[in-house]
Amino acid sequence: MGAGSRDVRAVRAVRDADVPGARELLHAAFRTDPVSRWIFPGEEHCETWHPLLFSAFLEGARRYGTAEMTADGTAVALWFDTRNEPPGLEETGELLGGVDPANPRVHGIGETTGGIHPHEPHAYLQALAVRPGLQSRGIGGALLRLTLDRCDKEELPAYLEASSARSRAFYERHGFALRGAPLRLPDGGPPMWPMWREPGAGGATGV
Template sequence: MGVAIRVAGEADRERVVRLLDEAFQDDPVSNWVFPDPAQRRAKHPALMAAFTDVVLAEGRIDLAEDGSACALWLSVPAGGNHDGDGDGENGRGDGADEDGPAQLRAAVDPDNERVELIGRLTAGIHPEGRAHAYLWMIGVTPERQGEGLGGALIESVLDRCDREGLAAYLEASNARSRALYERLGFALAGHPLDLPDGPRMWPMWREPRPTGRTQA
């Protein structure tokens, strides 16, 4: 699928935040973090804004030119570990501060321990040792989901990973996204993460392909 993609900048911040908020309002992990719908509507945008700010500062946001989809990537160096702040392909963390999850909770929703817990749990399963590209989040506006936009955004980075011999990693937060990632060459890495009284997440790893091509 041909999708015009560009790298988002500070001027795109509000657009990206709105897109992520809309895309993940009904996501299983977001629903676990904010089980009350009214609380989710009130607090979820701030969580997405915090994630967006981290990646604008430390990583890369690929944005469909029409604003219908975006992918948030972080580069994890060899030997580096990643301290999570958020949820699944629905958000992890900044990797810069051991107190990141606690700081995120304080900034977004101090009374909600799950804002902090999700970051600590996902950080605990994040692979260490090898350099890799980390797909922190990918969001598609609800009315455009199912059109292949997410796959197109991911493939553009995976092609580069293949050329550079770089692995990629993510956590899938639902069965539908897991199936997409498997088609793109990701495989389960270790054991799934079962959130307390919540949904399952799947850590997934992709080795670079020598051909430099992906198959969807």
């Protein structure tokens, strides 16, 4: 790891007692993200509904995928292994049903990204969050590497949609490459970058 980075080998599954802290961390890390602000325009709108959206994402990962966090609670990652049965429309609708019901963008984001989601078996990273103020210290990169190392051992590709130019550059440093053209969200929404990583693609460590 680089200077100033943390050792995140002490990682555990998000437990019931961890849920409030993990939810708050996800909200804090993504509340200024371009896609989050497109879904929930306006400060009050965002502060009201954005935590519930990431609460649904967290619950989905705990039920159907993997929700892992560092022992000190500074970072959390939500993954899905598509070799297992992924959540379908019914399960997704159940999780998102109480999130800003009058806002079509809540469900629209899933429908838009779902239309380009790869069909090959892969590990899907839905969210990687590091507490604001502790970003750019290698914590997120080190947590990411733990799963990417497992992917390499199992010869499993990884996939994600980067929601900002900054996150796109971060994932490129970890061996991800663009997969097709950027996805532009409707109604003047921001771009998203589909990114794919072949097993053994390498990449930086702890950045």
